[in-house]
Amino acid sequence: MGVKHVSLGTFTSSLSAAIALAALAAACSTSSSTDSPTGGDAGADAGRPRTATTGTIERGQYLVDHVLVCGVCHTPNGADGKPDPTKYLAGSRSYDFTDTDGTVVTVNAENLTSHNPEGLATWSDEQIRTALTGGIDDEHIALYPIMPYPEYSLLTRADVDSIIQYLRTVAPNDNVVPADYPYFDQNPPVPVVDGSKIPHTTLAPSDADFAAAERGRYLASVACLNCHTEQLSADIPDLAKAFAGGKKYTFVRGAPQHTSVNITPDKTGLATWSIDDIVSAMLSNVEKGTGRSFCNTHPGGPELFGKMAASDVRDIATYIHTLPPVANGPFKCLP
Numbered sequence: 001m002g003v004k005h006v007s008l009g010t011f012t013s014s015l016s017a018a019i020a021l022a023a024l025a026a027a028c029s030t031s032s033s034t035d036s037p038t039g040g041d042a043g044a045d046a047g048r049p050r051t052a053t054t055g056t057i058e059r060g061q062y063l064v065d066h067v068l069v070c071g072v073c074h075t076p077n078g079a080d081g082k083p084d085p086t087k088y089l090a091g092s093r094s095y096d097f098t099d100t101d102g103t104v105v106t107v108n109a110e111n112l113t114s115h116n117p118e119g120l121a122t123w124s125d126e127q128i129r130t131a132l133t134g135g136i137d138d139e140h141i142a143l144y145p146i147m148p149y150p151e152y153s154l155l156t157r158a159d160v161d162s163i164i165q166y167l168r169t170v171a172p173n174d175n176v177v178p179a180d181y182p183y184f185d186q187n188p189p190v191p192v193v194d195g196s197k198i199p200h201t202t203l204a205p206s207d208a209d210f211a212a213a214e215r216g217r218y219l220a221s222v223a224c225l226n227c228h229t230e231q232l233s234a235d236i237p238d239l240a241k242a243f244a245g246g247k248k249y250t251f252v253r254g255a256p257q258h259t260s261v262n263i264t265p266d267k268t269g270l271a272t273w274s275i276d277d278i279v280s281a282m283l284s285n286v287e288k289g290t291g292r293s294f295c296n297t298h299p300g301g302p303e304l305f306g307k308m309a310a311s312d313v314r315d316i317a318t319y320i321h322t323l324p325p326v327a328n329g330p331f332k333c334l335p
């Protein structure tokens, strides 16, 4: 959208198109069955604009509000420090980054409502899909990867379509999101996550809980990996330490730095937690043993993970409880 970036930089349209196609190909490269991470159907349809025909609006709303929690970034807080319901998904929460040369860059999460021109009204389904799973916007400009597109690339085609269908139903909101400042060009986008490198459950395929754990692997890859994994470099997760915590959050100017914790079943992580303990912490947002509410970087609480479907919470808990243990930490959200 035209309000975001102040300059198109030096891109030629053919270079931009090549980048967009490369990202699309990457997003499509793992597709094989409807259960595996797809991002789209490769082959004859690759590169052709596709409308969001699979999935449902209800599934999209559920993913947006309670699993992928897009509003944590795309809905601003009101004066009371709580998400402002009059600006639901209308942007912007801003994020500050210190660039390699020391410049502090402010990146804003945009308006996702169906407003024209502030929101996504003029975007095609394919453009939203490319932004969400490949990190390239409608102007062929790469998104800063605080937007978790490297992980969203693992979403199934039906789930991406569901999100697109739901976003189309979000009432237009004319909230104007400030341009990123100073102009920040992340091109090319960071590589998407290689789903084949995300660990599988250690349960044997014959185990009664194997299928649940592998369903949980999918959800945890798109909803938890980004935060709970240390980075090799800016927003490239170190998959050898998947879910082992230690990612630091420095993005809100002036706020104390938060660190994610190890959720693998190592003694530096959740070795002493049962599946039920994990389920209960996910739904209540309260830590086992201490009764402490989690710091607000973890998107818990009644409006977010608290409304995740019980079966999905159990699948995720079954997966992380049966991950290969990784020694890392222990970490604390706040020192």
Ligand code: HEC
Residues within 6 Å of the ligand: 001, 004, 063, 064, 068, 069, 070, 071, 072, 073, 074, 095, 107, 108, 109, 110, 111, 112, 128, 131, 132, 137, 138, 142, 143, 144, 145, 146, 147, 148, 163, 180
């Ligand atoms: C951790 C924060 C975060 C989360 C969670 C997040 N986003 Fe974003 N998103 C951003 C930021 C920041 C940008 C802007 C990046 C930039 O300008 O380079 C963005 C950009 C976008 C864009 C491009 C919009 C435009 O006008 O250029 C779309 C589309 C988008 N996000 C959709 C979503 C959806 C849908 C979800 C949930 C499934 C989601 N985002 C979750 C932070 C987030």
Ligand code: HEC
Residues within 6 Å of the ligand: 219, 220, 223, 224, 225, 227, 228, 258, 259, 260, 261, 262, 263, 269, 270, 278, 281, 282, 287, 288, 293, 294, 295, 296, 297, 298, 299, 316, 320, 332, 333
């Ligand atoms: C936006 C970042 C973020 C996301 C997304 C996120 N978490 Fe967290 N999580 C954290 C942080 C930070 C903490 C530490 C909170 C604290 O100790 O107060 C945490 C704490 C936890 C804990 C408590 C562990 C302990 O030792 O007390 C569990 C369990 C957990 N997360 C599971 C998950 C799961 C499962 C998902 C995905 C469904 C998830 N988290 C998504 C950031 C995140």
